[in-house]
Amino acid sequence: MIIPGIFGEIVNPFQVLAPTTDLATSGSGEGIIIIVTNLVRLSMILAGVYTLINLILAGYGFLSAGGDTKLIQKSTERIWRSVLGLIIVASSIMLAAIIGYVVFKDPLIIINPKIYTP
Numbered sequence: 445m446i447i448p449g450i451f452g453e454i455v456n457p458f459q460v461l462a463p464t465t466d467l468a469t470s471g472s473g474e475g476i477i478i479i480v481t482n483l484v485r486l487s488m489i490l491a492g493v494y495t496l497i498n499l500i501l502a503g504y505g506f507l508s509a510g511g512d513t514k515l516i517q518k519s520t521e522r523i524w525r526s527v528l529g530l531i532i533v534a535s536s537i538m539l540a541a542i543i544g545y546v547v548f549k550d551p552l553i554i555i556n557p558k559i560y561t562p
Contacts (some may be wrong), residue, residue, distance in 0.1 A: 477557050484555070491533045498526040 521561075541551040544545035 474559055477559060481556055488533060488537070491529065495530045497527045499523060533552060 469509060479556035502519045502522035505522070509519060537555065540554040544554040545551040
């Protein structure tokens with residue numbers, strides 16, 4: 445079962461292999477790669493959702509500070525940390541794509557790895 449989405453396809457790792465194939469004896473390693481790829485995608489999505497929630501709460505704290513400089517400074521720092529965290533996540537994806545393109549001539553090879561069998 446393949447579920448299309450914004451960030452690519454999320455594949456059930458247990459349906460990739462044939463039903464009669466045992467993961468312990470198959471030796472292909474496709475299931476592990478798919479699980480790790482899906483976990484990386486999930487962590488990127490969770491980082492974005494966390495940043496959005498954190499920005500909303502920090503914005504609310506900023507608006508409800510009522511002129512208190514300590515609360516305004518605390519909210520501003522929280523907003524800055526949220527944006528900085530999102531920049532770090534986005535730049536790590538871009539760095540993985542650049543390294544994948546330079547080394548393997550495929551920008552998605554690190555983000556979406558594949559096992560090539562001869």
